Structure formats: structure tokens, C-alpha cells
Amino acid sequence: MAKYYGSECKTGNCGGHKAGYRYAKGGGRMLTRSSSSFNKGMRIAQRHLKNQGIPVRLAIRKGSR
Numbered sequence: 001m002a003k004y005y006g007s008e009c010k011t012g013n014c015g016g017h018k019a020g021y022r023y024a025k026g027g028g029r030m031l032t033r034s035s036s037s038f039n040k041g042m043r044i045a046q047r048h049l050k051n052q053g054i055p056v057r058l059a060i061r062k063g064s065r
Contacts, residue, residue, distance in 0.1 A: 005044045010037055017041035024056065025049070031060045 002009045004017040020041025025048075031039050046056045 004041065007040050007044060017044065021045045024058070029056070029058055031058050033060065 002012050002014050004014040004021075007017060009017055014037075016035050016037025017040055020035075020038035021044055022041075023038075024042040024045035028042070031042060042058060046058060049056045
């Protein structure tokens, strides 16, 4: 299986991880209930931003799927 920054991907191209990473780096903060890969990508971006000294808080909206 493919890996994205050390995290196992469900697909060969790590599309969910990459999309979540870009979303969080671009300022997105809402986690989703429908894609664990997307959320993992967001958490990777959160870790990278934290290492740069930028605090990031992720949230989940009640109505999200």
C-alpha cells in the first residue's frame, strides 16, 4: 500500500490524504464523518503547522456526514 507522510493510504494514489492536507493548509478546519483518509490528511497538516509554531484547531460539525 502507498503511504503519505508515513500514514497508510486506502487507495494507491492517497487522494483523500492529499485533499485533506491541502484543505487544512489552505485554512480549512472542519473534519468530516464520511472520509477517514481526508481527516488523516488534515491531521498530518495540523502536525506540520504545529511544528512551524502555528496552532491549528480542527472541529467537526454536528450535521456533517
